[in-house]
Amino acid sequence: MKPVSFAVTALSLAISQISHADTERMEEIIVTAQKREQRQIEVPISMTAISGEDIQQKGVQNLQDLSFNVPGMSLREDGPGSYLIFMRGLANTDSAGALVGVYIDEMPMTLTGYDQLDMRPLDLERVEVLKGPQGTLYGQGSIAGTVKYVTAAPNPNEFQAKAALSLADVDGGESHKTATAVVNVPVVEDVFAVRMAATVERDGGWQDQPEAGIEDGNYQDLEHIRLRALWTPNDRLDVNATFISHSNFSQLGLGYEQPDRTVDVSIDPSRELVPKDYNYRIANLTVSYDFEHFQVLSTTTHVDHQHQYPFTYIGTEQTIHGGNLAGISDIQVDVEQITQELRFSSNGEGPLNWTGGFSMQKLDRDLVSYRDLRYFDAIFVLAPFVSQDISENFAVFADASYQLTDRLELGVGLRYFEDDRETFDGERLLTDTFDSVDPRLYLSYALSDDMNVYMNVAKGFRSGGFNAAGLPSYEPESVINYEVGYKGILADNRVNLQLAAYYTDYKDMLRRGLLFIPEINTFQELTSNIGNAEVKGLEGAVAWNVNEHLSLDASFSWIDSEVTSVDAQDATNKAGDPTDYVPEWSYTLGMNYQFELADQWPSYLRLDYSYRDEVSYVDRTSFTDENLPQMSDKLNLLNARFGIDFDGYGVELFATNLTNQNKYIDPYIAWKNANRTKPRTIGIKFNIEF
Secondary structure, eight states, X not given: OOOOOSOOOXXXXXXXXXXXXXXXXXXXXXXXXXXXXXEGGGOOSOEEEEEHHHHHHHTOOSHHHHHHTSTTEEEEESSTTOEEEEETTBOOOOOSXXXXXXXXXXXXXXXXXXXXXXXXXXXXXEEEEEESOOHHHHOGGGSSEEEEEEEXXXXXXXXXXXXXXXXXXXXXXXXXXXXXXXXXXXXXXXXXXXXEEEEEEEEOXXXXXXXXXXXXXXXXXXXXXXXXXXXXXXXXXXXXXXXXXXXXXXXXXSOOBOSOTTSOOOOOTTSXXXXXXXXXXXXXXXXXXXXXXXXXXXXXXXXXXXXXXXXXXXXXXXXXXXXXXXXXXXXXXXXXXXXXXXXXXXOXXXXXXXXXXXXXXXXXXXXXXXXXXXXXXXXXXXXXXXXXXXXXXXXXXXEEEEESSSSEEEEEEEEEEEEEEEEEXXXXXXXXXXXXXXXXXXXXXXXXXXXXXXXXXXXXXXXXXXXXXXXXXXOOEEEEEEXXXXXXXXXXXXXXXXXXXEEEEEEXXXXXXXXXXXXXXXXXXXXXXXXXXXXXXXXXXXXXXXXSSEEEEEEEEEEEEEXXXXXXXXXXXXTTOOOTTOOSXXXXXXXXXXXXXXXXXXEEEEEEEEEEOOOEEOOXXXXXXXXXXXXXXXEEEEEEEEEEEOSSEEEEEEXXXXXXXXXXXXOSGGGTTXXXXXXXXXXXXXXXXX
């Protein structure tokens, strides 16, 4: 990818989704991107906000589906329900820490590596995807952006119940079945309510492995239950308690680790698919109290996560002395994370708005690996490998904006972050402390009541860490993002248009590669700071209510990312290489037509098309130059949905991947067969609401 001149302009639109009222005017989504309620056009951040209703009509079922609806966002999948999230050209495959933060209401769900929760979009008010560094308010796990799921709150004044059953046929695969239920119970009117949302899903597999006698092997069984309780004894105090239980059993397709990938190594196709078992238990207590001039909020979150999977490893004569031996590793990971945040914020009256507070977090991640060694037809069990990673971090933050005039607003933010890390790798105990000061400066000017232009400069940070015994540790990486934008509601409130331009300076970028150790004649996996990169992009979208029946929307992203300098000792990349997993072009097109069937039953027809350029993967320590870059396929996905509401009873017909594209999503050769687009799926959904 060739460099673009030093200043590029980008367009970034966060679509305010079109309402379903009998009018041509669209209803705005109120967002909480800056930890307070605002009109979306007033937020000086590039973002995409999708209402809960549109999530359902678009057929978004998981994080991968969401990424297809957010240009500039992509994923690295390690089997169903296990992802790394990438955004705006910031992407790498080391699993030490997240690049994109994940929140459910006030609950931080940003765990390490592939431990991220694949949240089901069940009973949501909206999803907010914030682009660019969000470190000031969301911390070090949000160096590239933040995904916020905002769930429906309990209603203390009305009983509600709804249920749905979805049945679908996967072309060439197993059937798909999903059942969901939502119940809201006002226990004490105006004071106390409980809300429950649950889903049970059997996602039918479609990948066959004839040599192993497996058909439709990559299925997954998922259960997700969420309980929320709300107590409002008066108009000042709110107490929210949430509990989430999420379990997902799946089978990962063909994936093998082999350190000598620069040579031809045959893959045994008779190996079975790899089962993976993910479990999460999440508890949160959020208490807020409104004083006369400000609000105090305390939120405490406990996350307990386990996943278990075996992994096939192919050894060679070159690696037998280095510990990387052929066999099957049975890996058990246990993660516990406790987060406490205390936040103070103004009541929104007057020219000054401010938010500040502090947060503390402790994360404990334990890994145990048992290996059944298989080499020269011999089988025996090696002693288990045990590692433990502990992170204790503290942050203090503040963000304030002042209305200089009726039209001009100036804002500043700052976060100080300190991370004490400790790692035991089976042989030694390593400790270090990483810290960062992450500022933010923004300026917003109101062209009118419904049009704003803004400028935003923000710094992001990701902590350092440790490698295996005898290898050097790695330092933190950081980014500075420069962004300008426009947000407006036009044409008598029928068109929503928001634009932004960004340039990102990426320093001390972390990458994972292989390092040859001549003393033991083998390769060792190594995470290191390889050098610097820069990212320039264009994003844009528009939503248009053409008339009371028809609405259209479109969005796009163009990204130019490039490694600009490389550490002299690092061989993973060269200057001029693109950063990994970054589509140059991606865009979406959508149409929604609403009408009354037989002049009495509200109905809708929705079409959605998404395109994503191929993404690349470059690791010069693992592949020869003629085999680089590793490439995925271009994606062209067309979905359709038709629904009818029979006064509380609903029926929907849907089809995803209508053209039955069979494409590689992942560029990495070891995962290509495993990570493909799901074949054409056609189904029916029944809804009932009381």
